[in-house]
Amino acid sequence: MSQSTAAWYGVNLASERLGAKALFANDDFFAPKERMLQDSDPVFIAGKYDDNGKWMDGWETRRKREQGYDYCVVQLAVPGRINKIEIDTRHFTGNYAPAAMLEACHCDGVPTASTEWTAITNTVALEGDARQLVDIASDQVYSHIRLNIYPDGGVARLRVYGQPEVEWNGLGAQSLDLLAMEVGGHAICANDEHFGSMHNLNLPGKGINMGDGWETRRRREPGNDWVILALGHRGEIEEIIIDTAFFKGNFADACSIQVADAGNLPDTTLAAQSLYWQELLPKSKLGADQEHSFKEALLEVGPITHLRVNIFPDGGISRIRAIGKPVL
Known part of the structure; x- marks a missing residue:
């Protein structure tokens, strides 16, 4: 792919x-x-x-x-x-x-x-x-x-x-979705977007239908699909929310998340480097048409700027939220 x-x-x-x-x-x-x-x-x-x-x-x-x-x-x-x-x-x-x-x-x-x-x-x-x-x-x-x-x-x-223009200093120790589009979070690249764009993943609100998420084609070979996302601001993550709303017979069966404090590295270099990023969320089971919250399962990784979300083996996700505190 x-x-x-x-x-x-x-x-x-x-x-x-x-x-x-x-x-x-x-x-x-x-x-x-x-x-x-x-x-x-x-x-x-x-x-x-x-x-x-x-x-x-x-x-x-x-x-x-x-x-x-x-x-x-x-x-x-x-x-x-x-x-x-x-x-x-x-x-x-x-x-x-x-x-x-x-x-x-x-x-x-x-x-x-x-x-x-x-x-x-x-x-x-x-x-x-x-x-x-x-x-x-x-x-x-x-x-x-x-x-x-x-x-x-x-x-x-x-x-x-x-x-x-976000007044990060004024937010103090407040927790918020650091991946939200309205604070500058965005998708960088994915290995496949056949049925749905990676840019849907951090849209505001709930998905409106199955086409309002990221969905890959059916995988017919070994491996898994993935997407790389940039936070709006460097921060420490406390909770990951994965929402598979509207994805029923085609939801991603499981996911894991790798992360990096990548600074100002060019976007074009991140895909290759992401193979070796540290793990934030070990491989975790997902269900159809529901919101999943991961807190206790998250590993200690310190401040980060980027996430690589792996889905196994393929399928769809509606929204991803990365709740945490900005590190100034």
């Missing part, structure tokens, strides 16, 4: 699932602004219309008949430093926004008329039915962004990748 990896640009701070909100748009006549923040990929449904016209999976304004441009203000799920913006116009062909520019601000509450906005991109030319990635060269922390489109049209999805 080939190893799978995915470029990690950061947490999608504009994720509806994490709590981002489309606060205001000057126009969303054809398709509401809230659809633009959905985590699912946009879809096209032929023949589907609503009272205003063709149903589109995104944000779409009416045809502008005067000077000006349209815009939408988004409150990020958590404030953070932005690395990259994705503007997705999939399925918008003759009705996509031809150009866009993004501004950002940091404020408490809702931006007002006196809020100062900072341009974080130049004006970007867009194409229809395409995905445009834009690098952001800024180290500032922002809480809101404003997407300006010129002059009008549609955007299927807006994703704002970055690093959440």
